[in-house]
Amino acid sequence: MALDAVFRDQWGRVLATLVGILGDIELAEEAAAEAFAIAVERWPRDGEPANPTGWLITTARNRAIDHLRRQQVLADKAKLLARDLETGPQPAEALMEDAAIIPDERLELTFTCCHPALALEAQVALSLRTLGGLSTDEIALAFLVPFETMSKRLTRAKHKIRDAGIPFAVPPDHQLPDRLAAVLAVVYLIFNQGWGGGRVDLAAEAIHLGRALADLMPDEPEVLALLALMLLHDARKAARLRDGQIVPLDDQDRTLWDTQQIDEGRALLQWAMARGRTGPYLVQAAIADLYLHEPRDWRQIADLYQTLARQTRSPIVEMNRAIAVAEIDGPEAGLAILDRLDLDHYRYFHSTRAELLRRAGRDGEAHHAYRRALDLAQTEPEQRFLADRLAETTPSVRREPGCAST
Amino acid sequence: MQYALLAYAPAEDTDRATRPIPGTLAALLDRPNITGWARLHAEESATTLRNDEGRMLLTDGPFIDSKEYLAGLFLIEADNLDGALTIAEELLQETRPGTAIEVRPILDGRFRGA
Numbered sequence: 001m002a003l004d005a006v007f008r009d010q011w012g013r014v015l016a017t018l019v020g021i022l023g024d025i026e027l028a029e030e031a032a033a034e035a036f037a038i039a040v041e042r043w044p045r046d047g048e049p050a051n052p053t054g055w056l057i058t059t060a061r062n063r064a065i066d067h068l069r070r071q072q073v074l075a076d077k078a079k080l081l082a083r084d085l086e087t088g089p090q091p092a093e094a095l096m097e098d099a100a101i102i103p104d105e106r107l108e109l110t111f112t113c114c115h116p117a118l119a120l121e122a123q124v125a126l127s128l129r130t131l132g133g134l135s136t137d138e139i140a141l142a143f144l145v146p147f148e149t150m151s152k153r154l155t156r157a158k159h160k161i162r163d164a165g166i167p168f169a170v171p172p173d174h175q176l177p178d179r180l181a182a183v184l185a186v187v188y189l190i191f192n193q194g195w196g197g198g199r200v201d202l203a204a205e206a207i208h209l210g211r212a213l214a215d216l217m218p219d220e221p222e223v224l225a226l227l228a229l230m231l232l233h234d235a236r237k238a239a240r241l242r243d244g245q246i247v248p249l250d251d252q253d254r255t256l257w258d259t260q261q262i263d264e265g266r267a268l269l270q271w272a273m274a275r276g277r278t279g280p281y282l283v284q285a286a287i288a289d290l291y292l293h294e295p296r297d298w299r300q301i302a303d304l305y306q307t308l309a310r311q312t313r314s315p316i317v318e319m320n321r322a323i324a325v326a327e328i329d330g331p332e333a334g335l336a337i338l339d340r341l342d343l344d345h346y347r348y349f350h351s352t353r354a355e356l357l358r359r360a361g362r363d364g365e366a367h368h369a370y371r372r373a374l375d376l377a378q379t380e381p382e383q384r385f386l387a388d389r390l391a392e393t394t395p396s397v398r399r400e401p402g403c404a405s406t
Numbered sequence: 407m408q409y410a411l412l413a414y415a416p417a418e419d420t421d422r423a424t425r426p427i428p429g430t431l432a433a434l435l436d437r438p439n440i441t442g443w444a445r446l447h448a449e450e451s452a453t454t455l456r457n458d459e460g461r462m463l464l465t466d467g468p469f470i471d472s473k474e475y476l477a478g479l480f481l482i483e484a485d486n487l488d489g490a491l492t493i494a495e496e497l498l499q500e501t502r503p504g505t506a507i508e509v510r511p512i513l514d515g516r517f518r519g520a
Contacts, residue, residue, distance in 0.1 A: 115487070117487055117491075164487045164509075165409075165484075165487045165490070166488075167487065169488075175488070
């Protein structure tokens with residue numbers, strides 16, 4: 001169990017270094033997997049080495065050398081190995097003293113895996129596999145696709161990286177903002193998948209990736225802001241469901257909120273704000289923070305949504321602004337904003353609209369909107385929540401709580 | 407690495423054969439990292455050959471019938487995909503609006519030039 005945790009922590013680090021040495025993700029992954037398997041066998045018997053990272057990298061590198069030797073395609077495949085190939089594999093202890101100087105190349109690997117030349121779903125899967133250390137099985141489960149499909153998706157992505165020459169490098173300054181945005185989008189996408197209630201805790205995986213990025217890029221405000229945003233959202237996880245039912249924010253039991261995580265999120269947010277620039281994740285983290293305050297400052301929330309809408313041009317952001325505006329100027333003001341949006345395919349649009357219609361006393365229309373939302377709902381708690389609301393707004397059969405209808 | 411850049415252009419009204427290569431594009435083509443290039447005649451000039459169980463079948467026209475057609479190709483040398491994309495972007499700036507460039511790594515090959 002403890003070994004498991006060590007492995008999860010080491011996987012990305014070890015793999016990244018191996019990709020740097022071997023120049024091929026697939027080969028690096030095979031070698032790393034072998035090294036971890038050997039460790040599982042030996043460490044409990046012989047004790048954990050003083051420098052687990054160095055041990056794993058050296059062992060994996062030796063396995064790769066063996067591999068390449070057998071295949072006899074070594075010379076041009078891995079120039080850096082040339083010397084080692086002549087002398088043969090070295091004992092795993094050889095690299096131990098160098099532990100501190102093993103370069104951390106996870107950032108290079110991150111930019112490779114989130115390269116825009118890869119399909120977004122491939123970027124997501126690959127990031128979880130290489131940096132997050134999830135197995136193909138776990139990733140398949142998380143995205144509810146068959147193992148075979150996920151395995152093919154990963155293999156295809158690795159082959160494209162190799163064949164198309166997607167670089168293993170941190171992009172130059174002029175490309176960095178775009179490429180970093182792509183990396184953050186992948187992490188945030190993983191986080192949002194996690195809220196759907198799948199079997200693998202993707203939200204925790206995304207936070208894990210976010211922490212690694214914050215560690216690697218401590219001066220990028222958007223990286224810190226994304227981590228803050230995720231922590232602030234995730235802190236309410238335990239309070240969000242009660243007996244399988246979604247609990248709206250205002251009805252949540254605040255004692256269930258993870259205050260330590262909220263504090264950490266707020267500290268990161270302050271830090272990011274102190275660096276000046278206000279990117280979209282910073283604005284979102286600031287909004288997430290404002291939502292946790294009581295009483296809620298709806299005016300500031302509405303303003304921030306406006307800023308965010310300008311940055312992202314997203315109708316979903318406008319929808320959220322409508323919620324804040326409804327709190328300030330009443331439900332009709334919110335509905336006026338919603339009516340301008342083209343979000344008919346979006347399930348939360350209908351539930352949001354239904355809620356405002358209900359508050360405006362337009363029960364008939366609310367009922368209709370809840371019906372649309374229920375048709376589009378994807379998880380069981382969402383369906384239950386909406387079914388209840390649907391029943392409450394049924395125009396003819398008004399039911400009192402606890403009073404069964406006949 | 408070597409890459410082939412395949413330029414797909416939208417249909418045009420004038421005869422491309424009579425149109426000279428724009429000066430800005432010609433300047434790019436002279437760069438050493440562009441190792442070869444070919445501008446193709448319009449798609450009406452295409453003939454497609456298929457092997458139907460040993461019988462050679464000829465059809466008039468391009469293999470893929472689409473709104474955009476293969477108008478030309480460039481062979482380039484770049485360190486990696488990012489380098490190739492940078493060159494493709496420069497070339498795309500100098501081609502007609504609506505043109506798209508597909509970037510394909512080259513497995514192996516030889517190009518003697520025209």
